[in-house]
Amino acid sequence: MRLFVCARSDMPKRWSKGGILMWKLRDIVVAAILSVVCGAIYLSWDLLTGIFAAAWSPIAYGLLNGLWWLAAGLVPYIIRRPGAAFFAEVVSAFCEFAFGSPYKWGAVISGLLQGAGAELGFAMGGWKKYNTAFMMLSGALAGVGNSVQYYFQYGGNKVAPDLFIGYVVTTMISGAFVGGLVPKWIGDALKRTGSLRNFELGKSGQAGR
Numbered sequence: 001m002r003l004f005v006c007a008r009s010d011m012p013k014r015w016s017k018g019g020i021l022m023w024k025l026r027d028i029v030v031a032a033i034l035s036v037v038c039g040a041i042y043l044s045w046d047l048l049t050g051i052f053a054a055a056w057s058p059i060a061y062g063l064l065n066g067l068w069w070l071a072a073g074l075v076p077y078i079i080r081r082p083g084a085a086f087f088a089e090v091v092s093a094f095c096e097f098a099f100g101s102p103y104k105w106g107a108v109i110s111g112l113l114q115g116a117g118a119e120l121g122f123a124m125g126g127w128k129k130y131n132t133a134f135m136m137l138s139g140a141l142a143g144v145g146n147s148v149q150y151y152f153q154y155g156g157n158k159v160a161p162d163l164f165i166g167y168v169v170t171t172m173i174s175g176a177f178v179g180g181l182v183p184k185w186i187g188d189a190l191k192r193t194g195s196l197r198n199f200e201l202g203k204s205g206q207a208g209r
Contacts, residue, residue: 022081023079023081023083026198026199027079027081027084027199030075030078030079030199031075031079031084031087031088031091032091034071034074034075034078034088035071035075035087035088035089035091035092035095036091036092036095038070038071038074038088038092038095039071039091039092039093039094039095039096039098039099040095040096040099041067041070042067042068042070042092042093042095042096042101042107043096043099043100043101045064045067045068046096046101046102046103046107047102049061049064050102057163057166058150058156058159058163058164058166058167059163059166059167059169059170060170061167061170062143062166062167062168062169062170062171062173062174063170063171063173063174064174065143065146065170065171065174065175065178066139066143066171066174066175066176066177066178066179066180066182067174067178067179068110068114068146068179069089069114069115069118069139069142069143069146069175069179070092070178070179070182070183071088071089071091071092072085072086072088072089072092072114072115072118072119072138072139072142072179073085073118073135073138073139073142073179073180073182073183073184074088074183074186074187075087075088076088076118076122076130076138077130077135077183077184077187077201078187078190078196078199078200078201079199079200079201080127080130080199080200080201081127081200082119082122082123082127083119084122085115085118085119085121085122085138085142086115086116086118086119087115088115089111089112089114089115089118089142090108090111090112090115091111092111093107093108093110093111093112093114093115094108094111096111106149106153106154109149109153110145110146110149112145113145113146113148113149114142114143114145114146115142115145116145117138117141117142117143117144117145117146118138118139118141118142118145118179119138120138120141121134121137121138121139121140121141121142122134122138124137130184130201132181132184135180135181135183135184136176136177136180136181137176137180138179138180139175139176139177139178139179139180139181139183140172140173140175140176140180141172141175142175142179143168143171143172143173143174143175143176143179144168144172146171146175147167147168147171147172150164150167150171151164187201
């Protein structure tokens with residue numbers, strides 16, 4: 001609750017012209033480009049995991065899920081704007097669908113739920129905190145969104161309760177590390193090249209602050 005109150009108290013000031021909540025054209029362009037790239041990665045992961053998915057238990061399969069919200073961590077970590085996680089994940093999911101995902105519209109639903117979960121994580125930090133803890137939190141919450149879809153659309157409500165709970169746990173773990181830490185590492189590596197100097201990550205005094 002304290003985080004929520006703090007996040008709202010300075011909202012008018014931060015929405016002012018030039019504030020951190022204002023998206024710039026370069027933010028939109030880079031977010032879109034990265035989202036398209038991630039959409040292609042998602043499709044590749046769709047096809048690769050589809051080869052052996054039937055042979056894995058739900059608990060084991062959950063460990064593979066975090067890659068499907070790479071964009072929801074990478075884009076907000078770089079541009080640091082409210083809505084970036086949701087925007088990036090939904091655009092990536094639409095691209096995944098358009099590229100021919102075997103999950104069809106299910107891929108788009110995934111983007112909506114996972115993007116919402118990731119966005120919630122950053123919102124809890126008032127869209128100011130992008131350190132390791134909040135990156136992992138955001139990735140884990142995206143895993144909650146994934147688990148909701150698994151329960152209602154992909155048969156999670158038909159497996160044993162312990163298997164479903166195990167799926168949720170491993171999906172959140174995968175989200176925290178693959179969907180949270182990996183985007184942070186990628187962003188920090190790009191920052192060191194100097195290519196992000198015009199973005200919020202590049203302007204920060206220390207990677208991950």
